[in-house]
Amino acid sequence: xxxxxxxxxxxxxxxxxxxxxxxxxxxxxxxxxxxxxxxxxxxxxxxxxxxxxxxxxxxxxxxxxxxxxxxxxxxxxxxxxxxxxxxxxxxxxxxxxxxxxxxxxxxxxxxxxxxxxxxxxxxxxxxxxxxxxxxxxxxxxxxxxxxxxxxxxxxxxxxxxxxxxxxxxxxxxxxxxxxxxxxxxxxxxxxxxxxxxxx
Numbered sequence: 001x002x003x004x005x006x007x008x009x010x011x012x013x014x015x016x017x018x019x020x021x022x023x024x025x026x027x028x029x030x031x032x033x034x035x036x037x038x039x040x041x042x043x044x045x046x047x048x049x050x051x052x053x054x055x056x057x058x059x060x061x062x063x064x065x066x067x068x069x070x071x072x073x074x075x076x077x078x079x080x081x082x083x084x085x086x087x088x089x090x091x092x093x094x095x096x097x098x099x100x101x102x103x104x105x106x107x108x109x110x111x112x113x114x115x116x117x118x119x120x121x122x123x124x125x126x127x128x129x130x131x132x133x134x135x136x137x138x139x140x141x142x143x144x145x146x147x148x149x150x151x152x153x154x155x156x157x158x159x160x161x162x163x164x165x166x167x168x169x170x171x172x173x174x175x176x177x178x179x180x181x182x183x184x185x186x187x188x189x190x191x192x193x194x195x196x197x198x199x
Contacts, residue, residue, distance in 0.1 A: 036060050040126065047074035047190040056139040058184055064141050071193035073141050075134055075186040076127055079117035082172070082180030084109045090169035098165035102172070104154045111154035117185055121147040128187035135159075136184040137171045144188050 036055075037046040043061065050063050058078040066073045088102045104111040121128035134144040145159060175183040 043074075043076075043189060050074075053139070058181070061189070062186075064136075064139070066191060066194060067141060067144055068194050071191060073134060073144065073188055074190040075136070075141070076189050078136075078184040078186050079120065079127075079133070080109065080113045080185045082176050082183030084111070084113045085172070085176055085180070085183070086110075087176065088169050088172040090164075090166040093160070097160065100159040100164050100169045100172070101155075102157050102159065104152075104157065106154045111152065114157075114185070115151045117187070118147045118152060119150040121187060122150040128189075130188045130191060132188040132191075134186045134188050135168070135172070136186050137168070137175065138182050142168045142171070144191075 037043040046061055047063065050061075052063050052065065052072065054060075055062050058081065060077060062075050064073050064075060065071070084104055086103045086105050088100055091099050091101055093099050104114050117128075117133060121131050121133050124131045130146075132144045132146050135142045143159065143164060172183055
């Protein structure tokens with residue numbers, strides 16, 4: 001993990017998986033068929049039983065393919081979208097590994113909104129019990145970092161780990177110019193099928 005400062009965003013090694021964004025499909029019929037949970041027990045049932053990709057609406061819960069092949073994420077309603085970002089740049093660190101430097105806006109919406117999400121996940125509150133915040137691009141889960149601090153400076157966030165690179169950065173940048181609402185940051189409520197770390 002590369003840190004741009006003492007306040008940096010790292011990726012849990014559990015995020016290892018395919019470099020390509022995981023394809024997702026959405027059916028409006030499925031979305032209509034599944035009611036959205038509101039209570040903790042309803043969320044747990046949803047996460048274990050709902051069909052994949054039931055909705056891409058920012059305010060909905062959704063089950064989608066995870067970053068690792070064969071894994072699944074249960075994601076909560078979006079905590080922010082691409083409107084909070086000014087840019088996203090892929091860089092190589094001093095070990096030759098790819099990182100992404102997202103620069104958040106220093107106004108509203110911007111870094112303050114991201115820090116609200118970071119604090120929720122860092123504290124593993126009920127809205128983000130895994131401590132992970134998924135970056136969802138056009139309905140696809142591109143990555144799911146673990147928040148390692150509750151607050152960050154607008155230009156001090158660094159995303160690193162397997163699966164991070166020019167492809168994801170380019171998709172993020174493209175959406176910032178086309179439709180920032182399709183770039184969502186969703187809390188990870190549950191994960192299934194991920195392989196454990198290996199030394």
